[in-house]
Each structure stands twice: as structure tokens, then as C-alpha cells.
Amino acid sequence: MLIDPFGRNITYLRLSVTDRCDFRCVYCMAEDMTFLPRRDILSLEELSEIAATFIELGGKKIRLTGGEPLIRNGIDRLTRDIGSLPGLSELAITTNGSQLHKYAAKFKQDGVKSINISIDSLQADRFRQLTRTGDLELVYRGIDAALEAGIERIRLNSVIIKGHNDDEIEPLVEFALNKGVDIAFIEEMPLGVMEPERDRRWLSNEALFERLSKRFDFAPCEQSDVTNGPARYQSVKGSNTRIGFISPHTNNFCGSCNRIRITVEGRLLLCLGNEHSVDLRGVLRGPNYARSTLKKVMTDALQIKPERHHFYDPNAPQIVRFMNATGG
Numbered sequence: 518m519l520i521d522p523f524g525r526n527i528t529y530l531r532l533s534v535t536d537r538c539d540f541r542c543v544y545c546m547a548e549d550m551t552f553l554p555r556r557d558i559l560s561l562e563e564l565s566e567i568a569a570t571f572i573e574l575g576g577k578k579i580r581l582t583g584g585e586p587l588i589r590n591g592i593d594r595l596t597r598d599i600g601s602l603p604g605l606s607e608l609a610i611t612t613n614g615s616q617l618h619k620y621a622a623k624f625k626q627d628g629v630k631s632i633n634i635s636i637d638s639l640q641a642d643r644f645r646q647l648t649r650t651g652d653l654e655l656v657y658r659g660i661d662a663a664l665e666a667g668i669e670r671i672r673l674n675s676v677i678i679k680g681h682n683d684d685e686i687e688p689l690v691e692f693a694l695n696k697g698v699d700i701a702f703i704e705e706m707p708l709g710v711m712e713p714e715r716d717r718r719w720l721s722n723e724a725l726f727e728r729l730s731k732r733f734d735f736a737p738c739e740q741s742d743v744t745n746g747p748a749r750y751q752s753v754k755g756s757n758t759r760i761g762f763i764s765p766h767t768n769n770f771c772g773s774c775n776r777i778r779i780t781v782e783g784r785l786l787l788c789l790g791n792e793h794s795v796d797l798r799g800v801l802r803g804p805n806y807a808r809s810t811l812k813k814v815m816t817d818a819l820q821i822k823p824e825r826h827h828f829y830d831p832n833a834p835q836i837v838r839f840m841n842a843t844g845g
């Protein structure tokens with residue numbers, strides 16, 4: 518079992534399968550990014566080995582993320598291998614949707630239960646501006662393909678930035694209602710290189726909730742329906758759609774944190790908002806590798822899982838990681 522010093526049982530792994538992406542979202546990447554050389558990133562076999570080890574340690578849920586997971590060659594091999602692990606209760610993927618039409622049916626076959634699809638705007642020009650390269654039509658195609666494939670849980674993810682797309686929160690909810698899917702609004706996180714402008718463009722989820730309440734009739738969701746993450750959910754009365762409000766700035770969800778992240782370089786991150794990490798790639802590539810060694814390293818690593826993040830503590834060091842490197 519993976520239990521940390523604060524008694525939290527870690528059952529959820531967010532596994533980054535690439536740091537690369539076909540988009541360059543303004544809040545996630547610089548326009549001109551340097552990506553990791555191939556030798557530094559985990560092979561598909563190494564990613565599968567980590568997943569299998571995590572499940573043997575009592576892990577239940579794995580989310581594949583990135584960068585853009587669907588541009589990793591062999592992503593469908595990975596979903597096949599991880600999807601067949603006995604003991605896994607949920608395989609999930611977070612994607613920008615651009616390639617989803619190619620894979621949705623295969624993912625369903627492999628047992629993928631939940632797909633989060635990022636969409637920050639319903640206006641093609643603005644979508645292109647926010648993602649710098651994205652084609653909104655392809656994302657629509659991806660959402661429809663996931664629906665047609667019968668993926669159990671589909672959630673849209675929208676990062677709302679004041680002055681950029683905050684006028685679209687109502688249309689985005691309408692869109693989710695029409696499609697019969699969930700949607701989560703994510704506050705922009707202070708990751709990567711901070712531009713001074715970032716503070717001014719931050720918009721709190723409380724403000725969004727207040728505005729949306731004027732238009733939609735909400736009822737809070739049962740706690741049992743939601744995960745232990747930083748999302749608070751409301752359901753829209755008369756529909757199956759739930760609206761999540763993800764506030765990474767607050768750390769009142771840290772007490773029930775059940776997750777760890779592994780970067781595509783094989784760094785085990787114990788907390789998104791802290792620098793604590795442990796190298797797993799060296800273990801995997803070490804002489805006489807044995808799964809038991811990896812289990813011990815992962816179990817021991819939990820001893821340094823911080824109690825909470827400190828994004829807004831002025832005395833804490835600033836985290837200079839880009840989101841694509843940590844696996845959002």
C-alpha cells in the first residue's frame with residue numbers, strides 16, 4: 518500500500534507519456550519550446566512497467582496525460598497494456614482532442630473509462646489564439662467520436678482567463694449541456710515562467726460560480742460522486758451535466774490528496790506545488806532491475822510527500838515547471 522506520513526492512501530497516478538504537444542496553449546507552454554531528447558524519456562515498456570508496479574502497490578486509477586498523450590507513437594499500445602492490468606479500476610486520459618477522432622473507439626475497447634478534453638473557446642479564431650496552433654473543428658470531431666464510442670465519462674476542461682475567454686463561460690456550459698457531458702472550469706495555475714500580466718488575468722472560480730448561478734439552476738453534487746481532487750462539483754438541475762470548479766490556488770483539498778504524478782523523464786512528483794521528486798528512470802535503467810526495487814523506491818518516496826502545496830506563500834520558492842512537463 519502506498520501510504521504517506523499524513524495517513525493519505527495514494528491510489529491515483531497521473532502518468533505523463535510525452536512532454537510534446539501539437540498545441541502551444543498560452544498558459545502552458547512558451548511559443549518556442551525545447552523538448553526532451555528521446556533518450557531521456559521513458560519508453561513505452563518503461564511506462565507500462567511503472568503502471569503495473571503502481572497497481573501492484575494498491576493503485577486503482579491511472580490517468581495518461583502530457584504534453585499531448587495522443588501524439589505519442591504507440592499510445593494505443595499503452596492503453597491496451599495498462600487497460601488490461603488486473604486491479605486497475607479506472608483508466609483515464611486527458612487530451613486536447615485534436616487526435617481523438619482517430620483513437621476514441623480503440624480507447625473504449627481498451628477499457629478507457631474517462632476522457633477529459635480541453636476546450637477553452639468555442640470561437641475558432643480565439644481558440645487558435647489561445648492554443649497558438651489548434652483547430653477547433655478537430656476538437657469538436659474528437660468530442661463527438663468519444664461520445665459515439667460510448668466512453669463512460671467525458672469532461673470538458675476550460676481554463677478561463679480574464680479578458681481572453683471569460684465571456685464564454687455561459688456558452689461553454691450550454692455546449693456541455695447540449696452534448697450531455699461534464700465541464701470543469703480550471704483556474705490558471707502559476708506554473709512555468711511567470712509574466713507580470715498573469716496576476717491581473719486571474720479569475721476566481723467563486724466569481725464564475727456566481728455569474729453562472731444567475732443563468733443555471735445548480736445543486737451541489739454528493740461528495741461520493743466526486744474525486745478527492747481540487748474540483749468542487751455542482752449539477753445542473755434537469756440534466757446529467759456536472760460543472761466542476763477546480764481551484765488549485767486553495768489548498769484545502771490537500772488533506773484528502775490521493776495522487777502522485779510521474780513525468781515522462783520518470784521523475785515521481787509528490788506534489789504539483791512543490792519541488793519534491795524522486796528519480797525512477799535511474800532505477801528502471803539500473804543493472805539487474807527488479808520490480809521489487811521500484812516498489813521499494815516508490816513506497817519510500819511517499820515519505821517526502823508534502824502535507825500541502827504553497828503556490829501563494831510568498832516565502833516559498835516559485836515553481837518553474839511548465840505544465841506540459843508535469844502532466845496536468
Ligand code: SAM
Nearest residue numbers: 545583584585611612613635674705706840845
Ligand atoms: N494536452 C492535454 C490537454 O491539454 O488536455 C493534457 C495535458 S494539459 C497540461 C492538462 C490540463 O492542464 C489541460 O486541461 C490544460 O488546460 C491544463 N493546464 C495547462 N496549463 C495550465 C495552467 N498554467 N493552469 C491551469 N491549468 C493548466
Ligand code: SF4
Nearest residue numbers: 538540542545584613
Ligand atoms: Fe498542449 Fe495541453 Fe499544454 Fe495545451 S495545455 S499546450 S494542449 S499540453
